[in-house]
Structures are given as structure tokens and as C-alpha cells.
Amino acid sequence: MAIPSQLVVEFTDYDYLTFIPIGRKNKAIRSLANKHTRGLLTRINHAVSQTLSTYSDADQLQLSTFLFKNQHSGFPLAINREEEIFPHLWKPDTFLWKEQSAQTGVPIHLEQCYKQDITTLSKEQLQAHIDHVIRDYMFCAQIAQKNREDWLSSMNEAFYKHPFIQLYHEYERRIEAIERVAVSPLLFSMKQPEKVAYWRERVEIIMRPFRMWSKEEFHEGLDAYSEVTLSFEAREKQIVVKDTTGGTILVYHVPSQTVTLKEEVNVELASKRLYTTSEQLKELMLLNPELIQSLHSIQHWKDQIEQDASVINEINNLQKELETWSMSPLEIPRLLSWIHVLMDLKAPRTTDEETIEWFSSFHIEDVSILSQLSSYKKIAKQTEWVHALTTLKEQLEDELHLLQGRLLNHSIDVGKITLTPHQLYDTLSLIHDLRDSVSGQLYTQLLTGHSTNNIRQRKLDQHKGYGALSHQKEKYLYSMFETLQKWEVISKLRQGYTLTPKGHVIHSHMSHHM
Numbered sequence: 001m002a003i004p005s006q007l008v009v010e011f012t013d014y015d016y017l018t019f020i021p022i023g024r025k026n027k028a029i030r031s032l033a034n035k036h037t038r039g040l041l042t043r044i045n046h047a048v049s050q051t052l053s054t055y056s057d058a059d060q061l062q063l064s065t066f067l068f069k070n071q072h073s074g075f076p077l078a079i080n081r082e083e084e085i086f087p088h089l090w091k092p093d094t095f096l097w098k099e100q101s102a103q104t105g106v107p108i109h110l111e112q113c114y115k116q117d118i119t120t121l122s123k124e125q126l127q128a129h130i131d132h133v134i135r136d137y138m139f140c141a142q143i144a145q146k147n148r149e150d151w152l153s154s155m156n157e158a159f160y161k162h163p164f165i166q167l168y169h170e171y172e173r174r175i176e177a178i179e180r181v182a183v184s185p186l187l188f189s190m191k192q193p194e195k196v197a198y199w200r201e202r203v204e205i206i207m208r209p210f211r212m213w214s215k216e217e218f219h220e221g222l223d224a225y226s227e228v229t230l231s232f233e234a235r236e237k238q239i240v241v242k243d244t245t246g247g248t249i250l251v252y253h254v255p256s257q258t259v260t261l262k263e264e265v266n267v268e269l270a271s272k273r274l275y276t277t278s279e280q281l282k283e284l285m286l287l288n289p290e291l292i293q294s295l296h297s298i299q300h301w302k303d304q305i306e307q308d309a310s311v312i313n314e315i316n317n318l319q320k321e322l323e324t325w326s327m328s329p330l331e332i333p334r335l336l337s338w339i340h341v342l343m344d345l346k347a348p349r350t351t352d353e354e355t356i357e358w359f360s361s362f363h364i365e366d367v368s369i370l371s372q373l374s375s376y377k378k379i380a381k382q383t384e385w386v387h388a389l390t391t392l393k394e395q396l397e398d399e400l401h402l403l404q405g406r407l408l409n410h411s412i413d414v415g416k417i418t419l420t421p422h423q424l425y426d427t428l429s430l431i432h433d434l435r436d437s438v439s440g441q442l443y444t445q446l447l448t449g450h451s452t453n454n455i456r457q458r459k460l461d462q463h464k465g466y467g468a469l470s471h472q473k474e475k476y477l478y479s480m481f482e483t484l485q486k487w488e489v490i491s492k493l494r495q496g497y498t499l500t501p502k503g504h505v506i507h508s509h510m511s512h513h514m
Contacts, residue, residue: 003095004102005071009079014041016048018067018074022086022108037085040119041077044085047130048075059138066141067095075134078108087120088113089133092140093232097148139234142254148230155241155252156221158259163267168210168218171274175210177360178203178277184360185367186295190288199280206273209265222249278356285354292354294370295347295362297380302347304385305339311389312339318396324502325403327412327487335392338376341369407506408513415479423468425514427480428489428499428507430465436496443496444477 009019052060052075064073076095078086086108094112116129143151159165168175181187182203187196216224222241228249231240239252251260285292305312315336323330332340348361364370379388406412411420419427430446438446438460445452446460449467460466469477481497484490489503499507 003068003076003100003106005068006102007100007106008068008072010072010074013038014045014074016045016052016074017041018072018076019079020076020106022078022080022106037083040085043123043126044077044118044130047127048134050127051131051134055134055138059141062145063134063137063141066092066137066144075137078106085119087117088115089118089129090114092133092137096140096144096232136232136234139237140232143232143239151230151239151252152222152228154257155239155250155259156223158252158257159221159250162259162261164209164261164265164270165218167267167271168213171271172218173357174274174278175207177355177357178274178281179207180360181281181356182207184362184364186291186359186362186364189291189367189370190284192284192287195284195287199277199284202273202277202280206270206277209263209270212261212263225249281356281359282354285359291370294373295359297373298342298345298362298364298369299347299349300380301342301376302345302349304382305342308386308389311393315339315389315393315396318393318400321505322396322400322403324505325400325407327489333392333395335388338372341366345369404509408510415481415483416476417469417472417480419469419480421510422514425507425510426465426468428503428510430463430468431490431497431503432499432507433463433465434460434496435498436493439495440478440481440492440497443481444474447477448472448474 003020007020009021011017011019055063060073067076076090078088078090080086088110090106091112091114094106100106114129114133118126118129121129146154160169182200187200190196214224222228225243227244229242229244231242232238233240237254239254241249241252243249248262250262252258253260319330319332319336346361346363348358379385407424408421411418412424413419414424427447430443434443442454442460445455446463446466447469449470451461455461481490481492484503485492487502488500489506490497491500
């Protein structure tokens with residue numbers, strides 16, 4: 001990544017300078033325009049020679065390699081078509097890791113140039129400015145020895161070695177546990193709320209440094225950012241890394257290969273506070289033995305449910321079948337509702353000691369469940385629990401057989417019409433077979449047995465559902481369709497109807513018994 005030789009213009013009178021025409025190369029530049037320009041260049045040439053003399057040959061070679069791949073050795077100055085010096089010097093990162101085009105030349109953007117106007121500086125001011133600029137160039141020449149990705153990798157390594165980042169990884173589980181407990185509804189079930197409030201206030205203080213970084217940043221470092229910008233500070237020999245909003249992420253110190261974070265933290269104090277906060281929560285737990293016993297009971301119930309998962313799965317399926325066959329909302333059995341509540345909870349499976357990590361693993365949004373535990377104490381033992389599940393399963397099976405039997409063997413009121421099982425089946429069959437191929441009005445004509453040219457031409461009068469409700473008035477059929485929709489057996493389309501999943505189950509079952 002260097003300035004192409006085709007862009008370079010040199011004059012023997014200024015052996016420490018190399019001239020770069022602005023934009024496309026101006027081949028007409030053969031000399032320098034006037035005495036003022038030549039006088040300025042003499043001063044700049046002298047200042048550059050004075051500054052470079054303070055650097056070793058190796059440093060100067062590194063600078064030449066950075067700028068010109070060691071094919072030229074002068075300091076770059078921009079010159080325009082009028083053979084005048086551009087009054088601002090390029091910043092060195094203009095050339096860092098960037099390929100300059102021999103056709104279009106090196107661009108001039110003011111944000112890539114130093115603010116000082118070199119044409120207005122005194123001799124002393126010019127020397128000081130050149131000292132500063134060349135120091136920046138020397139630093140960037142050092143940076144150019146590695147590509148950008150390698151530097152980012154080195155910064156990431158230093159990031160992970162930072163004491164605060166290491167502290168996070170050492171106590172990550174505890175830090176996350178504290179955060180979870182601080183917002184847990186279980187805290188509001190504890191006695192001595194004033195101590196709980198104090199603990200939560202302390203959490204806000206000790207968590208502040210850890211909240212400066214996201215979990216992704218702690219684990220991925222700079223890789224957590226889609227894009228970062230680097231700026232180089234030669235005096236301090238450091239690289240400043242910023243995000244896309246301009247916020248500083250970290251500062252990398254090149255000589256020591258260490259980083260300073262966007263906000264430094266007293267690591268020893270942070271470590272002590274983590275320990276103290278954990279111990280304070282343990283004390284709160286000791287003051288609330290009833291709550292802790294309730295949490296152990298929830299663990300017990302979760303274990304029971306897991307052990308009998310297959311039976312509970314059968315019970316759930318029976319409940320779903322009941323809802324399919326019922327034409328009105330069903331109340332979930334109390335025990336099954338309790339099981340569902342417990343299944344939705346998260347609780348630790350471990351029986352480890354009652355630590356903050358253990359307490360934080362309980363995710364209970366509605367703490368009223370704690371007051372319900374005593375209601376189920378009678379079936380907490382294995383034998384009573386198994387008996388209760390068996391009884392519930394048999395109860396649901398009986399109810400299902402009863403509902404299915406009613407539809408298969410008894411008439412049912414649907415809106416203002418009473419349908420026999422055969423009539424219901426024929427109606428569902430008609431909808432199953434025709435779906436959206438006919439209109440709602442044509443459905444009523446088919447069911448009441450109307451004969452039209454359209455019906456005869458399409459041979460719809462040959463369907464077994466044709467005339468199934470011939471004794472009914474057409475206006476009553478509309479209330480029947482509305483009721484079937486309300487029961488979620490059918491659904492209305494832009495034209496006609498279709499069976500819902502519930503309707504398909506009922507129709508399929510009836511087809512095996514008609």
C-alpha cells in the first residue's frame with residue numbers, strides 16, 4: 001500500500017521532499033512557480049531534514065517503505081496545476097492500508113489533512129509542526145508493518161487479558177445470577193422488604209461497570225461490532241478504537257500490548273462487591289425459610305412431572321381431543337391446569353447448596369403459585385400422585401367417549417336447525433368435497449335439494465349431501481353455517497366454506513362410523 005512511482009515528482013533542489021500532483025497527474029509540472037513558493041519549499045525542506053536527522057536510518061527506511069515501497073525517500077507534499085503548494089499536509093493514515101491509483105492520483109479531502117496552513121507559519125512554528133507530523137508518519141509506518149486485521153486480532157487478545165474482562169469471565173454465572181435475582185418477583189415474597197430494597201439498591205451500584213458492555217462484547221470483543229474505526233496517536237503510541245457512532249470502545253497501547261477500556265474499573269473493588277452482594281442475598285434467604293422450602297417443593301413437582309411425562313402427554317392429548325369434540329368452551333381440569341403452570345416455570349434441576357445461582361434459576365412470574373402449593377400437598381407423594389394422574393386420564397377418556405357418542409348417536413341443535421348424525425355428516429362431507437368451488441348460496445340450494453341447470457350440468461345433484469336438509473327452510477341454513485363457524489368446525493372463504501382442522505377430525509371420525 002504505497003504511493004505509485006508514476007505520481008511522484010522530484011526536484012534535486014529539495015532532496016527531502018517528494019511532490020504529489022493533486023488528482024490526476026499533471027505532466028506539465030516541470031519547475032516551481034515563483035520565488036515565494038521556492039522560499040517556502042526551502043524552509044520546509046530544511047525543517048524536514050532537521051526532523052529526520054533525529055531518527056535512525058532504520059526508522060527512515062521504514063518511513064520510505066511505508067510511503068513509496070523504498071523507491072523514493074522524500075516527505076510527500078501536494079502540488080496543484082499552477083505549481084503551488086497545497087497549504088495543508090496529508091495525515092499519514094491517508095496512505096495507511098490504502099491503495100492509491102496511478103490514474104486518479106491521491107485525493108485531497110480536508111478531513112484527511114492537518115488543519116495548520118503551512119504557508120502562514122513562522123520558521124519556529126513550521127519546525128514544530130513538521131516535528132509533530134513526521135512523528136505521526138513514523139508511528140503509522142510502524143503500524144503499517146502489520147495489516148489491519150492482525151492489529152484488530154492483537155487488540156482482541158489484549159482485551160481478553162484485561163483484568164476487568166477476566167473478572168467478568170471468572171464470575172459470569174454469578175453476575176448473570178445477580179441480574180436475574182434483582183428483577184425476580186420472588187424478592188417481593190420475602191420478609192423484611194426494607195432489607196430487600198437495600199440489596200436491590202446495592203445491585204444497581206455494583207452492576208454499573210458490568211452493564212457498560214453487552215454479553216456479546218464480553219465474549220467476542222471487537223468482533224461484536226459490525227464496523228470499527230481506528231485513529232492513531234503517535235505521542236502516546238496508541239490506537240483508539242471507536243464504534244460507528246464515534247464512541248470510544250478501547251485504547252490499545254502499542255509498546256505494552258495492553259488496552260485501556262472506555263471506562264476503567266477498580267477490579268479489586270468490583271470483585272469484593274460481587275462477593276458481598278452474594279453473601280447478602282444468602283442472608284436474605286436464611287431470613288425466609290418458608291420461601292426457600294416452597295422453591296424446593298417446586299423442584300420436587302418439576303421432577304415428578306418430568307418422570308411422568310409420557311402419562312401427562314397422553315392427558316394433554318385427551319384434553320385437546322375433548323376441545324375438538326366439544327361445541328362449547330371447556331374448563332381445564334384443576335390438576336391439569338396446575339401441571340401446566342408448573343411446566344411453564346423454570347427451576348434448577350440441581351440440588352446444590354442454596355446459592356445466588358440456585359435462587360436465580362427460578363423463573364416464576366406469578367408468585368401466587370407459592371400459596372397454592374399447600375393445596376396439592378396431599379398428592380405430593382409418589383403413590384398419591386400416580387393415582388391422581390390415572391384418575392384424571394380415565395375421567396378425560398370417559399368424557400371423550402361421551403362427547404363422541406353424542407355426535408354419532410344423537411341429534412344436535414345447530415343454530416335454528418336440529419341435525420341428525422347423518423345430516424351433520426352429509427353437511428360436512430359436502431363442504432369437505434366442494435370447499436370454495438361453490439358459493440354459500442349454492443351450498444344452501446344443494447342441501448335443500450334445489451334443482452337448477454348449473455347444479456345438473458356440474459352433476460352436483462349426485463353428491464350424497466344433495467337434499468340432506470330438504471325439509472329445512474333456506475333462511476335457517478344460514479344460521480346453521482354461522483353456528484358451525486362459531487364452533488370452529490368450518491371457516492368462511494371468499495367463496496364458499498372449508499373445514500377447519502377441528503372439522504376435519506370430526507368428519508374423519510364420523511366417516512368410519514356412518
